Amino acid sequence: MTIDRNIDLAPYTTFGMHAAAEHVVVVTTLDELRQALAWAHEQALPWRILGGGSNVLLTGDVSGLVIVMRIAGRDVTIDGDDVLITCGAGEVWHDIVTWTVEQGWSGLENMALIPGTIGAAPMQNIGAYGVEQASCFVSCDVLDVTTGTVTTFDRDACAFGYRESVFKHALRDTAIIVSVTYRVHQTARLVTSYRDVADELHARGVQVPTPRDVFDAVVAIRKRKLPDPAEIGNAGSFFKNPVVPRATYDTLATSYQDAPHYVQADGSIKLPAAWLIDTCGWKGYRSGDAGVHARQALVLVNYGSARGAEILDIAQRIQSDVRERFGVELEREVNVW
Numbered sequence: 001m002t003i004d005r006n007i008d009l010a011p012y013t014t015f016g017m018h019a020a021a022e023h024v025v026v027v028t029t030l031d032e033l034r035q036a037l038a039w040a041h042e043q044a045l046p047w048r049i050l051g052g053g054s055n056v057l058l059t060g061d062v063s064g065l066v067i068v069m070r071i072a073g074r075d076v077t078i079d080g081d082d083v084l085i086t087c088g089a090g091e092v093w094h095d096i097v098t099w100t101v102e103q104g105w106s107g108l109e110n111m112a113l114i115p116g117t118i119g120a121a122p123m124q125n126i127g128a129y130g131v132e133q134a135s136c137f138v139s140c141d142v143l144d145v146t147t148g149t150v151t152t153f154d155r156d157a158c159a160f161g162y163r164e165s166v167f168k169h170a171l172r173d174t175a176i177i178v179s180v181t182y183r184v185h186q187t188a189r190l191v192t193s194y195r196d197v198a199d200e201l202h203a204r205g206v207q208v209p210t211p212r213d214v215f216d217a218v219v220a221i222r223k224r225k226l227p228d229p230a231e232i233g234n235a236g237s238f239f240k241n242p243v244v245p246r247a248t249y250d251t252l253a254t255s256y257q258d259a260p261h262y263v264q265a266d267g268s269i270k271l272p273a274a275w276l277i278d279t280c281g282w283k284g285y286r287s288g289d290a291g292v293h294a295r296q297a298l299v300l301v302n303y304g305s306a307r308g309a310e311i312l313d314i315a316q317r318i319q320s321d322v323r324e325r326f327g328v329e330l331e332r333e334v335n336v337w
């Protein structure tokens with residue numbers, strides 16, 4: 001394990017902004033993680049964990065120690081139709097999804113191609129096309145930084161919500177996820193109700209889909225709509241889809257009868273942030289190398305050498321336009337460092 005000084009973080013994040021980290025260490029085992037934390041403690045330095053860097057916007061140099069999580073490992077326990085897979089926090093999410101689909105297991109296929117690592121998945125309860133990781137989640141092992149002990153958290157302990165968990169809030173600075181266990185199935189249990197997925201399967205002439213068909217459909221949709229971070233820097237959806245009281249939606253609907261909206265179990269309404277931003281005219285906007293993706297208004301992009309502050313400026317102007325026009329607050333999904 002080597003602790004490097006003054007390292008450019010651009011290759012470690014999908015937005016690709018240049019910013020120097022004071023110290024960087026790549027950890028591949030729990031023991032190395034403990035050593036890295038002990039070192040930061042001795043030096044009285046703050047530390048942060050970086051997974052795939054797919055949900056982070058760097059707005060300046062980063063002081064202290066950046067710990068790059070690369071703990072690998074895949075364990076499998078088969079119990080009848082259930083397959084329990086336990087994966088190291090540093091495994092790449094899409095590699096795990098691909099591997100399960102190759103085994104013929106079902107459960108993760110709708111979440112193909114989500115950037116990031118396994119350890120980050122419970123953190124913000126990633127999801128796509130009608131499925132959240134919470135639906136397959138069994139437990140995760142968590143290092144308590146204050147005591148040095150590893151505890152197993154079940155689903156209730158994680159307090160999952162829409163792009164939410166206890167790890168984003170109460171345990172933000174004290175807990176590090178080191179492995180996650182998911183339950184997938186040997187027989188297919190597919191979710192194909194999401195409009196885009198249903199349309200894609202139909203267009204491909206698939207009538208009785210397999211997990212592989214759903215996986216392929218999701219990969220095709222994402223490649224069509226979302227920019228590939230290897231080509232254009234981005235961090236996926238920049239904002240969460242806002243959930244508003246029914247009355248807010250009713251007011252909005254008097255002027256925008258066709259506004260897409262999803263009624264929640266408690267009667268509140270989830271509005272697609274992409275539609276709100278698009279309606280304000282931001283889709284395809286570009287200033288220098290910072291912009292709003294031309295095919296998905298919820299994705300802010302770095303065309304090359306944009307600085308974090310420029311992206312943040314666009315984000316704030318979008319928030320202010322959406323507030324003024326619709327009376328709706330957009331909350332960032334991306335973490336700003």
Ligand code: EPU
Nearest residue numbers: 128129236237239240241260272274275278295296297298
């Ligand atoms: N829309 C627009 N303009 C656009 C794009 C979309 O008006 O530029 C409209 C669409 O017509 C549709 C609605 O907005 O009515 C929703 O669009 P879409 O189905 O593309 O999904 P989204 O709500 O924008 C969410 C997740 C994505 C996830 C997709 C598919 C959030 C914040 N984002 O996006 O997750 O892949 O659904 O399930 O919940 C991410 O979190 O980083 C992410 C990419």
